[in-house]
Amino acid sequence: MKRRIIILGAGESGTGAALLAKAKGYDVFVSDFGIINEANKAKLVQAEIPFEEGKHTEELILNAHKIIKSPGIATSVEIVQKAFAKNIPLIDELEFASKYTKGKIIAITGTNGKSTTTMLTYHILKEAGLSVGLGGNIGKSMAGQLISQDYDWWVLECSSFQIDGFVDFKPHIALLLNITPDHLDRYDYKVENYVASKFSLFKNQDKADYALLYTEDNLIKANLAKHQFASKLLELKFEDIPYEGAYANPSGIIINLNEQRHTFSQDLLTIKGKHNQTNAMASILTSKLAKIKNERIADSLPKFKSIQHRLESVGSIHGIEFINDSKATNVDAVYYALDAFTRPIIWIVGGVDKGNDYSQLDVVSTNVKAIICLGKDNTKIKEHFKNRCPIIEETQSMEEAVKMGYKLSKDREIVLLSPACASFDLYKNYEDRGNQFRLAFQLLEREIELKKLSQSC
The missing domain is CATH 3.40.50.720 (NAD(P)-binding Rossmann-like Domain)
Structure with a gap:
C-alpha cells in the first residue's frame, strides 16, 4: 500500500x-x-x-x-x-524536499536581512559558475524544482515557521543574522520560544558543518551559551575581530578563515547601511566556505541588485530619491532603513500595527524631516511622534502619500516607504504595497514631465 x-x-x-x-x-x-x-x-x-x-x-x-x-x-x-x-x-516542505537532494544546503534565517543575504549568496555562487538552486521562503518551491533538477548547492531562506517543521533537515552551512521579537502570536507571546525556534536551525549539524552567527546581536549574544554547536562556529562582528569568521571596518569586509585573511573593499557593495554590511559579511564568508576565489567574489559584488521592496530605489525626481522598503513590516527593519541614510528623510509609515514599540525609532528626531502616515488607523504613530517630528501628515492613498513626500522634500533628500506594519488594511500584501509605491512614483514623474512640456510650448 x-x-x-x-x-x-x-x-x-x-x-x-x-x-x-x-x-x-x-x-x-x-x-x-x-x-x-x-x-x-x-x-x-x-x-x-x-x-x-x-x-x-x-x-x-x-x-x-x-x-x-x-x-x-x-x-x-x-x-x-x-x-x-x-x-x-x-x-515542512523543506524537510521533505531535503531528503531528495544530493547537494549541500546553505540555510539562512534571521528576523531581518535573510532575503537580501539569501539573494546575495545565491548571486555570488551563480556568478562563480557553481551549480546552485534558490528556494525556501523566497522564489520557487525547492520540492517543485527537484522534480526535474537537483543542484550541487541549495541556498534557502528559512523563516521560523519553516524551521519549526524541521526534523532531520541538516544544512552544511547555517546562518543566523539577528533576532528581534516578531510573530510572537505564534510563540505564545514568549520571546524565548521564538529564540529557540531560530537556534534550532543548527540542531542536526555535525563537525563537518558550519554555523555562522552575528554574535553582537543582543538576543543572539544572550542565548549563545545556552545552545550547543556540533558544527564549527564562525562569528560575524563589528566591535571585535573574530579568530575565525568575518568583520567589517571602514576599509572593507575582512574574512578570517583557516589562518588566512581576505579583504573586500566596501566600494564593491551595492547595498548600503550597517545591517547590509552584516548581510554582506555573511554572504562573502559563506562563499569562501564554498571555495570561491576572491576575484570571483569581488567581480560579482558590484553586479548585485537589491531585492525588490527592500531599500529598493525606484528613481529620482529633481534629485529627490524615492526608496521602496515595503518589506520592512516590523520596527527593527525600519530602524535599519532609517540608519542607512544620512540625508534628510520624508518617511511614509503605517498599516496594520503588530504591537509595535515605536520608542526604538526615536532616531527619527535626528534624520526624519517629516512623517506621512499611510493606514486606516494612524493614531498610535501620530501620538508617539507628535513631539519628535515637526511635520506629521496623514493619508490612505499611496498616490497622495508620494505626492505629499515630493512636496515636502528638496534636492538630495529621500522619500522612504518603510511602513513598520503589515499591509492588509489597504493592500493585498507588502509586494502589492511596494508596487503601488513604484506606480505612484511613475505617475508623479509623468505628471511633472507633462507639466514641464506644457510650460515650454
Whole structure:
C-alpha cells in the first residue's frame, strides 16, 4: 500500500511538495482552507492529484502517514491540533524536499536581512559558475524544482515557521543574522520560544558543518551559551575581530578563515547601511566556505541588485530619491532603513500595527524631516511622534502619500516607504504595497514631465 501524504495549504511550497510527493510514488491529497489559485490548481489537475479547497475534511486528512504543512498555517488551527492528537508527523516542505537532494544546503534565517543575504549568496555562487538552486521562503518551491533538477548547492531562506517543521533537515552551512521579537502570536507571546525556534536551525549539524552567527546581536549574544554547536562556529562582528569568521571596518569586509585573511573593499557593495554590511559579511564568508576565489567574489559584488521592496530605489525626481522598503513590516527593519541614510528623510509609515514599540525609532528626531502616515488607523504613530517630528501628515492613498513626500522634500533628500506594519488594511500584501509605491512614483514623474512640456510650448 502506498504511504499517504497530506498537504495542508496549496501555495508555492504546498503545491511543490504535492508534485514531488506524487513523483516519488506517494498517495497524495491536498487540502486548502482557502481558495487555490488557478495556476496551482492546474498543476494539481495535470498531475492527477486530488484536492479540496474552502475546507479541511477530517476523514480525508487524519488517515495520513505524514502531513506537510504550509508555514503560514498556525499550529493552533483545529485540524493541526487533531493531527497532533493522532500523533501524525507534521513537517515542512523543506524537510521533505531535503531528503531528495544530493547537494549541500546553505540555510539562512534571521528576523531581518535573510532575503537580501539569501539573494546575495545565491548571486555570488551563480556568478562563480557553481551549480546552485534558490528556494525556501523566497522564489520557487525547492520540492517543485527537484522534480526535474537537483543542484550541487541549495541556498534557502528559512523563516521560523519553516524551521519549526524541521526534523532531520541538516544544512552544511547555517546562518543566523539577528533576532528581534516578531510573530510572537505564534510563540505564545514568549520571546524565548521564538529564540529557540531560530537556534534550532543548527540542531542536526555535525563537525563537518558550519554555523555562522552575528554574535553582537543582543538576543543572539544572550542565548549563545545556552545552545550547543556540533558544527564549527564562525562569528560575524563589528566591535571585535573574530579568530575565525568575518568583520567589517571602514576599509572593507575582512574574512578570517583557516589562518588566512581576505579583504573586500566596501566600494564593491551595492547595498548600503550597517545591517547590509552584516548581510554582506555573511554572504562573502559563506562563499569562501564554498571555495570561491576572491576575484570571483569581488567581480560579482558590484553586479548585485537589491531585492525588490527592500531599500529598493525606484528613481529620482529633481534629485529627490524615492526608496521602496515595503518589506520592512516590523520596527527593527525600519530602524535599519532609517540608519542607512544620512540625508534628510520624508518617511511614509503605517498599516496594520503588530504591537509595535515605536520608542526604538526615536532616531527619527535626528534624520526624519517629516512623517506621512499611510493606514486606516494612524493614531498610535501620530501620538508617539507628535513631539519628535515637526511635520506629521496623514493619508490612505499611496498616490497622495508620494505626492505629499515630493512636496515636502528638496534636492538630495529621500522619500522612504518603510511602513513598520503589515499591509492588509489597504493592500493585498507588502509586494502589492511596494508596487503601488513604484506606480505612484511613475505617475508623479509623468505628471511633472507633462507639466514641464506644457510650460515650454
